[in-house]
Amino acid sequence: MILITGTAGFIGHALAVTLAQAGEKIVGIDNLNSYYDPDLKWARLADAGIDRKTVEAQGEAVSSRFPNYRFRRQSLEERGGMTSLFREFSFTKVCNLAAQAGVRYSLTNPLAYIDSNVTGFVNLLENCRRFGVEHLVYASSSSIYGLNDKVPFAETDAVDRPASLYAATKRSNELMAHTYGHVYGLKTTGLRFFTVYGPWGRPDMAYSLFSDAILHGRPIKVFNHGRMSRDFTYVADIVEGVRRVLLHERPNADGPANRLYNIGNGKPVSLLGFIETMERHLGVTAEKVYLGMQPGDVEKTFADTTALETDYGYRAETDLDIGIGNFVRWYRQYYKL
Numbered sequence: 166m167i168l169i170t171g172t173a174g175f176i177g178h179a180l181a182v183t184l185a186q187a188g189e190k191i192v193g194i195d196n197l198n199s200y201y202d203p204d205l206k207w208a209r210l211a212d213a214g215i216d217r218k219t220v221e222a223q224g225e226a227v228s229s230r231f232p233n234y235r236f237r238r239q240s241l242e243e244r245g246g247m248t249s250l251f252r253e254f255s256f257t258k259v260c261n262l263a264a265q266a267g268v269r270y271s272l273t274n275p276l277a278y279i280d281s282n283v284t285g286f287v288n289l290l291e292n293c294r295r296f297g298v299e300h301l302v303y304a305s306s307s308s309i310y311g312l313n314d315k316v317p318f319a320e321t322d323a324v325d326r327p328a329s330l331y332a333a334t335k336r337s338n339e340l341m342a343h344t345y346g347h348v349y350g351l352k353t354t355g356l357r358f359f360t361v362y363g364p365w366g367r368p369d370m371a372y373s374l375f376s377d378a379i380l381h382g383r384p385i386k387v388f389n390h391g392r393m394s395r396d397f398t399y400v401a402d403i404v405e406g407v408r409r410v411l412l413h414e415r416p417n418a419d420g421p422a423n424r425l426y427n428i429g430n431g432k433p434v435s436l437l438g439f440i441e442t443m444e445r446h447l448g449v450t451a452e453k454v455y456l457g458m459q460p461g462d463v464e465k466t467f468a469d470t471t472a473l474e475t476d477y478g479y480r481a482e483t484d485l486d487i488g489i490g491n492f493v494r495w496y497r498q499y500y501k502l
Contacts, residue, residue, distance in 0.1 A: 170195070312463065
């Protein structure tokens, strides 16, 4: 039995559907908070066969598409609820994709990040330890590289200069997982995600904001005057990497209990190049407003994925043009534009 946290979220939804289709027995949880439109979260759950009315009435539901997928409304930081969950189901593996996301939101709502990303993560670690979970895979972030100006980013690089509270909480997850591995022997793997995009993506991400503005005739904000680049990674590629780490035997099993991997495309794209690709698929040329750098942001992300490729044979395969095309088709359909 596998526990996936954050299954009403972007990546969690995609992973849950992928594993459920493969016949894995999974339990998904999410607190369905209002950081962004909860209707999108409910729509993701509905896509996976989870009925909203049943969850609202009973707190949980079994998927109508996948009888091997059960969803429960639950927050990581709720100690009693999480303990009951672990006591009820004999989880062998846990994948933590639940977190308070967003770099800029952390500047004005810091306590939301402490509750979910710190308190909630410790609660998850403790339950994994207490109930004998074999392997915890958790989402870290490329943001932990912060002000590092050496590229591509490698797992051996210094990560002691986070540029946002969000990044600091993700680095704290890595340190806490290391401690639980060292002290208790809990096997953990942290995956440092690089900018993920694709269908069902979050509305606060740049590609969603650009689409909304362009299709409604509003100018788009281009920060740092366009002098930025991101290692954009298609969601299906991310899910495949997570799946391999979660389900495959760990190489060098006698090595350290805690491990860290970059998971990204390994091919950074300029912000202006990304916008040009979006314009082509949207069929509209955007009006651009060039602005300075935002607080908490970084100029470039670039993943060295050699370690994940060596240990798990992982390599991102989706071309940006194909990925953006898939996203735009979903976006137009979902928002009826």
